[in-house]
Structure formats: structure tokens, C-alpha cells
Amino acid sequence: MKNRYEPALRATGHTQRGQCAKRLSILDAAAHVFCREGFSGASIDEIAVAACVSRQTIYNHYREKETLFTAVVEDVMDRANAMLYSILATFPDKSDNIEDDLTAFAVRLSKNCLCNQDGKFLRKLVQSEGERYPHLFEAWRQHGPGKISSALGALFSRLCHKGVLQIDDFDLAARQFLALVNADLQMISLFGGTPTDEELESAARNAVQTFLRAYGKPAGTSIAQPPSLAVVS
Amino acid sequence: MKNRYEPALRATGHTQRGQCAKRLSILDAAAHVFCREGFSGASIDEIAVAACVSRQTIYNHYREKETLFTAVVEDVMDRANAMLYSILATFPDKSDNIEDDLTAFAVRLSKNCLCNQDGKFLRKLVQSEGERYPHLFEAWRQHGPGKISSALGALFSRLCHKGVLQIDDFDLAARQFLALVNADLQMISLFGGTPTDEELESAARNAVQTFLRAYGKPAGTSIAQPPSLAVVS
DNA sequence: GTCAATTTAGACACCATTGTCTAAAACGTC
DNA sequence: GACGTTTTAGACAATGGTGTCTAAATTGAC
Known part of the structure; x- marks a missing residue:
């Protein structure tokens, strides 16, 4: 419970660059997978692999699949x-x-x-x-x-x-x-x-x-x- | 194993009418559900309910979901x-x-x-x-x-x-x-x-x-x- | 009514997926 | 190197879907 990721800190940070890279990578990969498979056909794991990111990272940035989709x-x-x-x-x-x-x-x-x-x-x-x-x-x-x-x-x-x-x-x-x-x-x-x-x-x-x-x-x-x-x- | 449905018998039958009705009902319902939900979003159960038919009946007529879809x-x-x-x-x-x-x-x-x-x-x-x-x-x-x-x-x-x-x-x-x-x-x-x-x-x-x-x-x-x-x- | 064909409900094993949790690792800044 | 932030792998329960099986019920032709 000590070093859990807190989304609220995103705006205050000095580490904006790294985060942005991950974010963009996720958004880009998600766009491709959603486009190819549709919403229900796309799995978070598939997106994570395509984004070269762990599944948990996606859930850190976006509460759930639907949040990611609208983003x-x-x-x-x-x-x-x-x-x-x-x-x-x-x-x-x-x-x-x-x-x-x-x-x-x-x-x-x-x-x-x-x-x-x-x-x-x-x-x-x-x-x-x-x-x-x-x-x-x-x-x-x-x-x-x-x-x-x-x-x-x-x-x-x-x-x-x-x-x-x-x-x-x-x-x-x-x-x-x-x-x-x-x-x-x-x-x-x-x-x-x-x-x-x-x-x-x-x-x-x-x-x-x-x-x-x-x-x-x-x-x-x-x-x-x-x-x-x-x-x- | 006695009275299992045998698809090969379909062509020989005298009961074409009833079967056709079920078939058409399934095809019609499946078209609507596939259209609304997409292939992966549509569930066989949903189609069965929409067609007023049991799930098993669908599997009797079509081996699997994909067969139904192409039909x-x-x-x-x-x-x-x-x-x-x-x-x-x-x-x-x-x-x-x-x-x-x-x-x-x-x-x-x-x-x-x-x-x-x-x-x-x-x-x-x-x-x-x-x-x-x-x-x-x-x-x-x-x-x-x-x-x-x-x-x-x-x-x-x-x-x-x-x-x-x-x-x-x-x-x-x-x-x-x-x-x-x-x-x-x-x-x-x-x-x-x-x-x-x-x-x-x-x-x-x-x-x-x-x-x-x-x-x-x-x-x-x-x-x-x-x-x-x-x-x- | 009999008989075979067909449908049904329900249970079932199996698998994929979602979303959570944890402890360890990596990162970046000072 | 120390520290807080972020990422990671992996395990996990819960869920929902597929496709199979069975025994009972229904249908329709004769």
C-alpha cells in the first residue's frame, strides 16, 4: 500500500516525459487492436503486448476497458x-x-x-x-x-x-x-x-x-x- | 444415444416445414444479434433467446458459432x-x-x-x-x-x-x-x-x-x- | 397410440477475459 | 546512493461464453 500509483499525481509531476511515452504507446496500440478486433474482441492483454507494457500499467492509467476505449x-x-x-x-x-x-x-x-x-x-x-x-x-x-x-x-x-x-x-x-x-x-x-x-x-x-x-x-x-x-x- | 439428432437426415425428411421454420427463426435472430453486437460480442444464448429456441437446437443445426455466422x-x-x-x-x-x-x-x-x-x-x-x-x-x-x-x-x-x-x-x-x-x-x-x-x-x-x-x-x-x-x- | 425425429432445459468441463492484489524491480531526480 | 514514483510479472477470484452431454418432453406422420 506504500508505493501504489496515484493517478491524481499525474498533473503535479516532474516525470511527465516517461509517462507520456507510455500513455502514447498504450493509446496507439489500443487504437490498432480495437480497430482490428472491435471493442469486445480486443483483450487488454493483447493491447498490453502490442504496447510493450504490462497489463497492470494499462489499468494504472485507465480504470477499465471502457475508459481506455473512450480515451x-x-x-x-x-x-x-x-x-x-x-x-x-x-x-x-x-x-x-x-x-x-x-x-x-x-x-x-x-x-x-x-x-x-x-x-x-x-x-x-x-x-x-x-x-x-x-x-x-x-x-x-x-x-x-x-x-x-x-x-x-x-x-x-x-x-x-x-x-x-x-x-x-x-x-x-x-x-x-x-x-x-x-x-x-x-x-x-x-x-x-x-x-x-x-x-x-x-x-x-x-x-x-x-x-x-x-x-x-x-x-x-x-x-x-x-x-x-x-x-x- | 438413441434419438440423437442426425443432420444427415435433414434431406430425407417429411418434416421439412417445422425445421425450416426453426432454421429461419434462427437465421433471422442471428442476423439481428450479429448486426447489433458484432461477431465476438454476440452470444449463442442471446441468439437462442431472440429466436425463441433452445441453445442446443442452434448447435444441432450449425456445428459452431462460426458456421452459423457464415450461414x-x-x-x-x-x-x-x-x-x-x-x-x-x-x-x-x-x-x-x-x-x-x-x-x-x-x-x-x-x-x-x-x-x-x-x-x-x-x-x-x-x-x-x-x-x-x-x-x-x-x-x-x-x-x-x-x-x-x-x-x-x-x-x-x-x-x-x-x-x-x-x-x-x-x-x-x-x-x-x-x-x-x-x-x-x-x-x-x-x-x-x-x-x-x-x-x-x-x-x-x-x-x-x-x-x-x-x-x-x-x-x-x-x-x-x-x-x-x-x-x- | 406408436414411433422416430426433433427440441428442450439443465448441468457440465473448459477456456478466455476482466480487474485486483502483491512484492519485487526499474526508473529518475536529487 | 537514497528516495519516491512508476512499472512489472505473476497469482488470483469472479465472470461469462463455448460446446458437449443427458434425460425428458414435444412434435408430427402413420
Whole structure:
């Protein structure tokens, strides 16, 4: 009872570095195992082995399996969120070739947000455990696809004001853009492997071409619009 | 050892009806429980209770949990397959309003193939257990989305020859059509609830409008195509 | 009603997992 | 090297699930 680990001391410590390493190692390993096995299929021992840590250490940091799980989800969502914003910032202010710029943007987005380990984790876990943890599901819905959609919507709004796109419903267009990008990728990333750069590139190009055919405004030729579209300019 | 149940006798029987009822009850209950809990989370006892059947009866019909699981998957996939073909047959041969016809078609497709219980089961289970059962995953890929895509591709090809659509890559267009239909629905059907008729209708209309802006050929005005498109005719 | 096929409840051994506990070891700082 | 903090291995009880077995009950065809 003398030298038992007291979680309350964590904030006061001078040994933050070592702890953080263990914590991160645990979170990382847990993310992988949870992703592969699901919540009920993942065992604490398996996670401990993957994290190169004893089982007791996990129980020192997280009261129980469920605590660990929600911590992992929060960690992954935070990272995904930061990644999203850093990617949004890369879209050029002055775009002379909207197709190329949108394609490059879609590649970065799918590579670093949708098809990476974090994206796969969130997709799988929210789908399989979403009904069991409604608050988790809601947080994901708002911070994940919700954030992406509204951020994309803002981007499209900017591009509309510049006369490059012609969109009525920005949110809808954002959802459709994401759906189109995923159209070619979900099969690959479901299979387990991450898509190659060529696959990402081709998926993005296909998506952007179709998107621009639906929402793009041809350079100087406003006459060439399909007549069923009400041209607002 | 006298009156033990012998699976080999099943085919010779005169009591097919009763057995079928039990079998279907088990398959149905198992599908629900597997869908809700995942493979490792679902317990045989839970399935037995849901099927109003004793646990031993399940073990009489299926050697082990895994056997039951694959049987459920095959059952659901067969049903989904039949449903798909019955829906494909509903697309009118002579279509005077392509937008309305495609929309009605998309509603039927999403309602009876994508958002119904079977669709949800397949999506969740393939996603969570696909890596553990590669053969299952492959079967789903070919018989599920693969079938839908190629069937849709064939339909689009017909519509192209009639001059209603203008498509280079039919498979790509099919995948994109499905992705667009799902764009508005995945969030709803992930949440657990099945979408309302209004939601299905609006999702289908949004998808079809965008799809037709990208791939539709305006009635008599072939000049009005965006110049970037190579007109093949 | 008879008979065989089928289902049932319950008990059972077996195993994996969770979460706790303890004493020893390792770590980091001074 | 001393000291408090943290990690570790291993044992542990409790739990819950799988799959087997048995004897009794039910069903359905004749």
C-alpha cells in the first residue's frame, strides 16, 4: 500500500516525459487492436503486448476497458481534427487551375483524413460501436464528417464568390464531394490495405471531374451551360 | 444415444416445414444479434433467446458459432441479390422523364437494398469482420456492390445508347451514382434508424440531379455541352 | 397410440477475459 | 546512493461464453 500509483499525481509531476511515452504507446496500440478486433474482441492483454507494457500499467492509467476505449476515441478524433485544419489551410488562395487544385486537395484529404489509420479506426469503430455509445457517435458526427462538410462548404462558398463554381446548397455539395472521392476508395480501404498514391490520385481525379461537370462554371462561356440550370450571374 | 439428432437426415425428411421454420427463426435472430453486437460480442444464448429456441437446437443445426455466422451471411446475401434483380427489372423500358425515373429507381434501390436491415447487416459485418474472413469479404465484394455496380453499369449503357446519358466509363459512373445516393443517407442509417420516405426521396433527388448535371445529355442541344467534354457521337 | 425425429432445459468441463492484489524491480531526480 | 514514483510479472477470484452431454418432453406422420 506504500508505493501504489496515484493517478491524481499525474498533473503535479516532474516525470511527465516517461509517462507520456507510455500513455502514447498504450493509446496507439489500443487504437490498432480495437480497430482490428472491435471493442469486445480486443483483450487488454493483447493491447498490453502490442504496447510493450504490462497489463497492470494499462489499468494504472485507465480504470477499465471502457475508459481506455473512450480515451482512444478522443485521442484519435483530436488528431484527425488537427489534421483536417492543417489540410484545409493548404488550398491556394489564388487558383489558376481549379481542377488541378481541387484534385491535389482531394488527394491530401483522402490520404491524411479518410484513408489513413485514424480515418479507418473512426469509420470502423463508430460503425460497430456507435449504437452502444451514443455520445461517442454524436461527438464523431459533429467533429468528424460534420466538421469536414462544413469546412468544405466554406471552401466551396469562397470558390463560388470567385466565380469558379456554381452551387446552390454548399452543404449538399460538400457531402457529395466527399462521397465522390470515397466512391473509388472505400472498396480498397475496406479491404484493409491503404490505397497506393496512384489509386488516390485517380480516385481524386475521377471525383473532381464529375464534381466539376456538375458544379463547375466554364471559364468565359456562360452560354455553354446546360439550359436546365438557372444561371445566377 | 438413441434419438440423437442426425443432420444427415435433414434431406430425407417429411418434416421439412417445422425445421425450416426453426432454421429461419434462427437465421433471422442471428442476423439481428450479429448486426447489433458484432461477431465476438454476440452470444449463442442471446441468439437462442431472440429466436425463441433452445441453445442446443442452434448447435444441432450449425456445428459452431462460426458456421452459423457464415450461414447467416450467405442467407442475407442471397436475399439481397434477389432483391437487387427484382428492383433492376422495374426500370421502365421507355422513359419519357429520365430524372423522375432515375429518382424513383434510386428510392427503390436505397430503400430495399442499401438502407434496409439486410443492407445494414452486410455493411456493418463486412466492415467489422471482413479482415477476419477474407473469403466472406471477397464474396460480398463480388456479389454485393460488384453486382450492383455492374448491373447499374448495364442500365447506364442502355440509357446512353438511347441518347439520354453521355458516359465514358460505365463502371465509374455506377460507383459514383451509388456514392451520391448514399451521400445523404449514410449518416442517417449509421445512426441506427432507417430513413423516412421523405429522406429517401430527397436523397435520391439530390443524387440524381447532380448525376444528371454531370452525365445527362440535354434534350436536343448537343451544342450546349461544356466544351471540355469530347462528344463521341 | 406408436414411433422416430426433433427440441428442450439443465448441468457440465473448459477456456478466455476482466480487474485486483502483491512484492519485487526499474526508473529518475536529487 | 537514497528516495519516491512508476512499472512489472505473476497469482488470483469472479465472470461469462463455448460446446458437449443427458434425460425428458414435444412434435408430427402413420
